[in-house]
Amino acid sequence: DQQVKQNSPSLSVQEGRISILNCDYTNSMFDYFLWYKKYPAEGPTFLISISSIKDKNEDGRFTVFLNKSAKHLSLHIVPSQPGDSAVYFCAASAVNSGAGSYQLTFGKGTKLSVIP
Amino acid sequence: DTGVSQDPRHKITKRGQNVTFRCDPISEHNRLYWYRQTLGQGPEFLTYFQNEAQLEKSRLLSDRFSAERPKGSFSTLEIQRTEQGDSAMYLCASSLVQGSHEQYFGPGTRLTVT
Numbered sequence: 001d002q003q004v005k006q007n008s009p010s011l012s013v014q015e016g017r018i019s020i021l022n023c024d025y026t027n028s029m030f031d032y033f034l035w036y037k038k039y040p041a042e043g044p045t046f047l048i049s050i051s052s053i054k055d056k057n058e059d060g061r062f063t064v065f066l067n068k069s070a071k072h073l074s075l076h077i078v079p080s081q082p083g084d085s086a087v088y089f090c091a092a093s094a095v096n097s098g099a100g101s102y103q104l105t106f107g108k109g110t111k112l113s114v115i116p
Numbered sequence: 117d118t119g120v121s122q123d124p125r126h127k128i129t130k131r132g133q134n135v136t137f138r139c140d141p142i143s144e145h146n147r148l149y150w151y152r153q154t155l156g157q158g159p160e161f162l163t164y165f166q167n168e169a170q171l172e173k174s175r176l177l178s179d180r181f182s183a184e185r186p187k188g189s190f191s192t193l194e195i196q197r198t199e200q201g202d203s204a205m206y207l208c209a210s211s212l213v214q215g216s217h218e219q220y221f222g223p224g225t226r227l228t229v230t
Contacts, residue, residue: 004158032217043207043221044159089158093217099164099171100201102217103149104209106158 003027004092005006006107014115018038021110023090026071030092035064038087047088048075071110080114087111118142120222122208128228129198136194137225141210148191149219150183151207152176159207165191198229 005024013019031052036044046103050064050073057064057112063076077084088111091104121140129135141148146167151159162181164172167188177183180198185191195202205226209219 002136034218036221041223041226043122043209043223046218046220049218091158100166101149101172101173102147102219103161103164103166104151104159104213104219105161108158 001026002107003030004105005089005106006090006110008110009108010111010113012113012115013080015082016079019084019112019114021075021077021088021112022105024071024075024077025092026075027092027094027105028071029094030105031095032093032102033064033066033073034091034093035062036091036106037084038089038109044089045059074109077112080112082114082116084107085112085114099111120208120210120220122206122222122225124225125223126226126228128230131198131200131229133198134193134196135193135198135227137206137208137224137227139191139208140189141191141208142220143189145210145212145220146188147211147216147219148185149209149211150191150193151209151221153205153207153224154203155207161191195227198227202228203229204226 034049035047038044087109090107141224148165150162153159205224209221210222
């Protein structure tokens, strides 16, 4: 049972346009959501996050939107640049109250290609 | 460089052999996580340490896997009697003390079991 879903395996966008990456989740206990970017042969790099008490968080060209009622979040990249080409992972966490762990549950990723 | 480091970056081993990986977290981070990533999947949680205490283990962590963090700094992940299904990228991540959800990942160790 996949608790975090990224239904688009790939996305191609023209340089300068907006990239929108989507993510859905099923576990109502998730209270924090993160986006990671991954280049081949490297570990995931933290990009941006949002708490469940917010509906939007912005950091430069990156904005994450959270719709709790729909259990949906999206990452907007404006304007898209060729260096943004990578695999983007959506992740969610819910504090494990017993152990204090904030383990992350990841989606399968979306490969973004920004075309010059 | 003060990021998370992992060693080795690549490991090729024959089925049945034992392997050990090392992770050095960011120095002030007391939380350490191990994840495993296979082709076409996102990383999957294996185990969690707070300082030297291993506080949570995934059901993915079979009895052939063992992890330690003896002094609350670096951590090791050992796989005994490796199987072809163990072939994956093993990722280590660390984070700050209580209240921080952001985890910072190392470059990973790519394990290939032949």
